Amino acid sequence: MGNEDTTPQHMKKTFQILVALAMIFLISCNNSTQTPANPSATEASSDAGQANVKDDASMKDIVKVAVGSPDHTTLVSALKQADLVDVLANPGPFTVFAPTNEAFNKLPKGTLDDLMKPERKTDLQNILQYHVTTSALKADYFKDGQTLGMVNGDNITVSVKDGKIVLNNSATIVASVQASNGMVHIVDAVLLPPAKK
Amino acid sequence: MNTLSKLTAIATVALVTFMVGCKPRGAQSAVGGDAAQKTYVAPGKYDEFYDFVSGGFSGQMSVYGLPSGRLFRVIPVFSVDPEKGYGYSEETKAMLNTSHGYVPWDDLHHIALSETNGIQDGRWVFANGNNTPRIARVDLKTFRTAEILEIPNSAGNHSSPFITENSEYVVAGTRFSVPLDNANGDVPINTYKQNFKGTVSFVKVDTSGRMSIAFQIQTPGVNFDLARAGKGKSHGWVFFSCYNSEKANTLLEVNASQRDKDFIMCVNWKKAEEYVKAGKAEKRTVAYAHNVYNENRHSATSEIEKEVLVLDPKNCPDMVYFMPCPKSPHGCDTDPSGEYIVGSGKLAAVIPVFSFTKIQKAIADKNYDGDYDGIPVLKYESVLHGEVQKPGLGPLHTEFDADGNAYTSFFVSSEIVKWRLSDLKVLDRVPTYYSVGHLSVPGGPTRKPWGKYVIAYNKITKDRYLPTGPELAQSAQLYDISGEKMKLLLDFPTIGEPHYAEAIPADLIVKNSQKIYRIEDNQNPFAAKGDANARVERKGNEVHAYITAIRSHFTPDNIEGVKLGDVVYFHVTNLEQDWDIPHGFAVKGANNAELLIMPGETQTLAWKPDRVGVFPIYCTDFCSALHQEMQGYVRVSVPGSNVPITFSTGKNEPTGPIAQNK
Numbered sequence: 120m121g122n123e124d125t126t127p128q129h130m131k132k133t134f135q136i137l138v139a140l141a142m143i144f145l146i147s148c149n150n151s152t153q154t155p156a157n158p159s160a161t162e163a164s165s166d167a168g169q170a171n172v173k174d175d176a177s178m179k180d181i182v183k184v185a186v187g188s189p190d191h192t193t194l195v196s197a198l199k200q201a202d203l204v205d206v207l208a209n210p211g212p213f214t215v216f217a218p219t220n221e222a223f224n225k226l227p228k229g230t231l232d233d234l235m236k237p238e239r240k241t242d243l244q245n246i247l248q249y250h251v252t253t254s255a256l257k258a259d260y261f262k263d264g265q266t267l268g269m270v271n272g273d274n275i276t277v278s279v280k281d282g283k284i285v286l287n288n289s290a291t292i293v294a295s296v297q298a299s300n301g302m303v304h305i306v307d308a309v310l311l312p313p314a315k316k
Numbered sequence: 317m318n319t320l321s322k323l324t325a326i327a328t329v330a331l332v333t334f335m336v337g338c339k340p341r342g343a344q345s346a347v348g349g350d351a352a353q354k355t356y357v358a359p360g361k362y363d364e365f366y367d368f369v370s371g372g373f374s375g376q377m378s379v380y381g382l383p384s385g386r387l388f389r390v391i392p393v394f395s396v397d398p399e400k401g402y403g404y405s406e407e408t409k410a411m412l413n414t415s416h417g418y419v420p421w422d423d424l425h426h427i428a429l430s431e432t433n434g435i436q437d438g439r440w441v442f443a444n445g446n447n448t449p450r451i452a453r454v455d456l457k458t459f460r461t462a463e464i465l466e467i468p469n470s471a472g473n474h475s476s477p478f479i480t481e482n483s484e485y486v487v488a489g490t491r492f493s494v495p496l497d498n499a500n501g502d503v504p505i506n507t508y509k510q511n512f513k514g515t516v517s518f519v520k521v522d523t524s525g526r527m528s529i530a531f532q533i534q535t536p537g538v539n540f541d542l543a544r545a546g547k548g549k550s551h552g553w554v555f556f557s558c559y560n561s562e563k564a565n566t567l568l569e570v571n572a573s574q575r576d577k578d579f580i581m582c583v584n585w586k587k588a589e590e591y592v593k594a595g596k597a598e599k600r601t602v603a604y605a606h607n608v609y610n611e612n613r614h615s616a617t618s619e620i621e622k623e624v625l626v627l628d629p630k631n632c633p634d635m636v637y638f639m640p641c642p643k644s645p646h647g648c649d650t651d652p653s654g655e656y657i658v659g660s661g662k663l664a665a666v667i668p669v670f671s672f673t674k675i676q677k678a679i680a681d682k683n684y685d686g687d688y689d690g691i692p693v694l695k696y697e698s699v700l701h702g703e704v705q706k707p708g709l710g711p712l713h714t715e716f717d718a719d720g721n722a723y724t725s726f727f728v729s730s731e732i733v734k735w736r737l738s739d740l741k742v743l744d745r746v747p748t749y750y751s752v753g754h755l756s757v758p759g760g761p762t763r764k765p766w767g768k769y770v771i772a773y774n775k776i777t778k779d780r781y782l783p784t785g786p787e788l789a790q791s792a793q794l795y796d797i798s799g800e801k802m803k804l805l806l807d808f809p810t811i812g813e814p815h816y817a818e819a820i821p822a823d824l825i826v827k828n829s830q831k832i833y834r835i836e837d838n839q840n841p842f843a844a845k846g847d848a849n850a851r852v853e854r855k856g857n858e859v860h861a862y863i864t865a866i867r868s869h870f871t872p873d874n875i876e877g878v879k880l881g882d883v884v885y886f887h888v889t890n891l892e893q894d895w896d897i898p899h900g901f902a903v904k905g906a907n908n909a910e911l912l913i914m915p916g917e918t919q920t921l922a923w924k925p926d927r928v929g930v931f932p933i934y935c936t937d938f939c940s941a942l943h944q945e946m947q948g949y950v951r952v953s954v955p956g957s958n959v960p961i962t963f964s965t966g967k968n969e970p971t972g973p974i975a976q977n978k
Contacts, residue, residue: 167360176831177915178893210897210940212867253941255867260966299894300867300940 170208178299181207181215185303193223193231200235201244212255213301214267216275216286218309219293226309245271249312255301258284258292273312286310354796355383355806362826365758367771367819368427368441369792374812375422377443377454382758382769382819383794385808393452393461394422394445398909402461405911406885406920407615407840414448414466415603415620423447425815426477426542430521434481434547434763438824440525442477442486449473451486453525455611457830462609465527468602468624469496469515475540475556477519481547481763485530485585488517489540489556493563496534497602508565512537515626516556518585526608531592531625533583533636536689537563539572540581541646542713547763548654550672552586555657557641557648561688573663577640577696579688580648580659582675587635588627596632597625612839614917629691637679638688640696641668647713651722652763656701656737658722660711667704667711667724669740674699704740707733712753713816715760717767717797725755725772732772732795734802746802748793750776757797758819766821770795770802773814781809790814831895833916840918842887847871852963859884859961861950865899865913866891867940870933873948874968877961880928880952886911889918900936903950910936925952 170182182204185191194217198204207213223231234243248271256267263279278285284292290308297303357363363381366388371378375395379388396403396412403412403420412420422445430439440462441454449470455462467473467488475489493514495501503511513534520530538558546553561578564571591597600623607618629636641648643661650657657670677683678698685695710728717723720737730751734744752772759766772793781789789809796803835845844850844862850871852861859882864871870888878884888901892915901911903923911919925931935946953959 165360167358171360172895174831174895177895180894210867210894212940212942254945299892299897 168205168208170204172208178297180300181211181213181298181303184296184298185215185217188217190219190221190305191217193220194218197223197231197235197243197247201240201247203244203247207251207300209300211253211300214252214254214256215301215303216250216290216292216306216310217303218250218290218306222290222306222308245312246309249273249275249310250306257297257302258295258304269312271312275310351803351805355385355794357381357384357386362822364822365766365769365819366822366825367756367792367817368429369773369810369817370424370427370443370815371811372425372813372815373423375424375445376811377424377427377441378811379459380792380808381822382771383805385792385794385806387808387811389459390811391454391459391461393443393454394424394450394464396420396909399912401909401911401919401921404909404921406922407918408609410616410618411461411464411607411609413607413618414450414605415468416448419448421447422450424452424812425474427816427818428477428479428486429818429820430483430525431479431481431762432483434551436759436762436764436818436820436824437483438820438828439483440521441818442479444473444476444488446472446474446491449488449490451477451488451519451527453521453527455525456825457828458611459829460609462525462611463527464605464607465519465529466604466606467517467519467529468604469498469532469534469600469626470517475516475543478543478545478554478761479521480545480554480585481551483521485518485520485545485554486527487543487545487554487556488519489543489558490514490516491539491541493537493539498600505565508537509563512563512565514538514540514558516540516543516554516581516583518588527606529604529621529624531588531597531627533588533627533629535581535629535636536691538579539568542648544648544650544657544761546650546654546672547652550650550654550657552584553672554583554585555639555648555650556581556583557645557659559644559646573644577642578644578661579638579693580641580645580657580670582637582639582694584635588632591627591632591635592625597627600624600626610839611833612837614833614838614840614919634679636691637675638691638693639670639675639699640685640693642666647711647724649714649716649761651716651737652718652765654763658714658724660713660724662710662712662727664711665706667707667714667735668696669701669704669737670699671701674701702740704735704742707735707742708745713755715755715757715770716765717757717760718765719767723755723757723760723770723797725752727751727753727775730774732770732802734797744801746795746804748772748774749780749791749807750774750778752793754814754816756817756819758821761818766819768796768798769805769819770797771817771819773810773817774807775813777809780807792817831915832893833914835889835891835893835916838889838916838918840887840889842885842920843918844887844889846891847965850963850965852877852961854882854961857882861886861963863888863901864891865889865901865935865946867897868935868942868946869965870901870935870946870948871965872963873933873965875948875961875963876951876953877959878925878950878952879955879957879959880925881955882925882952884923884925884950886921886923886933887918888913888921890915892916897939898937899939899946901933902936903933904931912937925950928952928954 251270265277290306294305365382367380392402428442449467453463470490471494472491474491477486493512539560541557543556560572609616641659643663645659647660683698708726708729714724793807890913
């Protein structure tokens with residue numbers, strides 16, 4: 120499991136070398152003074168990515184809302200570790216249930232540290248994607264007994280009682296923030312996806 | 317059979333190999349090995365220059381990045397653009413109004429970027445409408461056409477919109493001389509010499525960009541072709557090339573090429589300003605449209621203006637001079653210092669270069685070679701700096717770098733020739749593929765050329781681009797001019813026909829580029845600022861639907877109560893406040909177009925349903941992952957139906973209160 124992420128990288132490198140070799144071969148056949156193109160010219164700049172776009176005019180997107188919240192530093196670190204930052208700067212629209220730092224602290228001791236390890240990236244992604252659905256749901260769209268299909272493929276059940284919106288009978292929405300690309304609902308517990316059958 | 321075809325294949329391969337091997341000097345060898353790398357812009361990086369390219373008969377202006385040659389945008393200017401709703405939405409129709417009524421097309425030839433102290437400043441880009449004479453101003457904050465001004469007493473605005481060094485004026489010289497607007501136009505065409513006149517107009521640009529015609533100068537009945545304002549020492553003057561000094565009214569191909577020399581007309585506009593101030597101009601009654609787009613109301617208004625001031629050189633001495641220029645001059649370009657004026661006679665074997673200092677001296681000395689219709693003609697030899705001898709065939713246009721070099725395009729010999737202004741020596745030449753018209757160097761027409769590249773705008777691409785039926789794309793070709801020799805880097809197809817283009821450093825525009833329309837600044841009277849304001853109202857046989865759009869639904873998305881015979885106005889407000897999230901809006905059977913509504917903006921589509929039924933509406937711009945869900949329905953009932961107006965989003969459930977009420 121640990122090597123799952125690195126193997127494709129190796130393959131990608133090998134492929135790039137092959138392409139570069141093929142280009143040199145082709146060009147040298149061309150009987151000219153041309154030099155091979157620098158392979159790095161075909162790579163994206165490190166500035167690339169929707170989350171890095173400089174934009175102070177638009178309303179804040181979900182990433183900027185999370186980054187701007189002192190109560191969500193753990194969530195932001197986890198999103199970075201799971202490569203989900205650029206995803207949540209996408210047009211979406213998304214609904215994100217955003218557990219507070221305190222919510223993460225309620226997890227059994229060591230759980231979060233363990234999930235942040237590179238070899239647990241897939242598990243971390245699975246958990247974080249369980250907090251995202253693709254549609255912008257304002258608080259008043261939620262109905263008691265509603266089922267929401269989340270990005271990781273599992274479902275969440277919603278209960279609405281006395282104006283209180285609770286997810287999976289465990290996480291309560293404590294506040295909602297409108298972002299440019301969807302809704303952020305702040306929740307007081309981390310949602311754990313059902314165990315795989 | 318099988319063997320034969322194999323042999324044929326082998327022979328073909330051998331032949332092709334041989335031919336390729338023998339090919340002496342094709343495009344491949346003209347391109348350097350690092351050309352692709354020099355034009356590659358990696359994700360996360362921007363191009364160095366914007367290139368604003370005229371769309372010719374498309375009527376539009378295109379925006380490319382340089383050095384990548386990527387097309388970023390087609391800005392609708394003089395032609396309708398159903399893609400953006402331009403000329404179709406209720407808000408934009410007025411932009412295309414003229415004294416002839418609604419004219420939904422034109423022929424856009426030339427670009428002029430605004431300048432401060434002779435340096436591009438990135439505020440606006442102007443363009444001419446060649447057919448129904450107009451000048452447009454595009455705002456470079458929004459990349460939208462902000463204003464269109466019709467030019468009266470003109471019959472083809474080709475010699476336009478060349479700009480003075482502080483954007484005081486853009487000019488407009490008529491290509492065709494005609495009986496002017498206030499004269500009797502019902503005259504025999506062969507009375508050209510008596511009845512046809514030309515004009516050049518000076519259009520004032522105020523600090524907000526708003527245009528107005530300050531004055532016109534009535535001229536002899538020649539054809540005006542191109543122009544350039546003076547700069548530096550020659551600031552205060554504009555030089556107009558003109559042909560058909562023969563005043564032919566038919567078969568100009570032959571009859572306008574009789575004389576050895578036509579003219580460059582030199583206009584002292586500071587003098588003209590004095591004459592206007594002194595009351596020397598005649599107020600003439602004309603009619604021309606002035607259309608302005610209001611960025612806060614998101615809508616255009618059109619007014620017909622009725623008066624123009626006309627100066628007659630007969631009453632205004634020392635204002636206009638003619639300068640002889642060989643054989644039907646086309647381009648007329650002033651160098652960065654303002655000292656040299658380069659004329660390019662389409663049929664000439666030399667490129668004459670005139671000296672502003674010598675022009676001033678010839679005027680002071682009254683060194684004339686007679687007059688033309690009462691206007692002094694300066695002696696050719698007295699104003700000439702020199703001639704570039706045998707530079708190529710069919711010179712058209714010249715641009716400049718900051719190092720004293722000029723670059724001239726040659727249509728007939730398909731090449732760009734680099735030559736030196738001081739000694740008129742040819743330094744280098746490169747082929748273009750093929751038949752170059754205009755060319756441009758970034759900042760090339762200004763006091764401060766940025767240099768680096770020259771771009772050729774070619775008419776013919778027969779063996780360059782894959783055949784696409786009888787018509788092929790025209791092209792732009794990018795050359796590196798940073799070294800002594802020009803090097804071809806790239807070519808890219810253009811929209812319509814590219815005539816002139818101007819490139820400008822991206823930094824001058826990027827920093828001001830608008831990302832959204834702030835919803836709180838939206839003053840469109842039909843805006844619905846928030847879902848609570850979304851509604852449908854009947855006013856007689858008009859139904860006004862105030863619709864909001866946000867990822868990924870419309871409010872309302874179920875509308876009932878429309879009747880056949882009604883006109884439905886969909887006023888759609890995009891509630892997004894997020895850069896690059898437009899929503900589209902379309903309804904089945906609409907006889908006009910779609911709307912493309914920018915974040916924070918309101919636009920209106922009028923729709924006259926032609927039958928009873930249920931009509932889908934939907935978002936046409938892939939706005940989000942649930943774009944395909946962004947839809948709704950409009951029910952159209954029979955005339956006289958008692959279906960009331962109702963509207964909702966997310967409430968019209970099968971068991972809900974809004975049931976069929978038949």
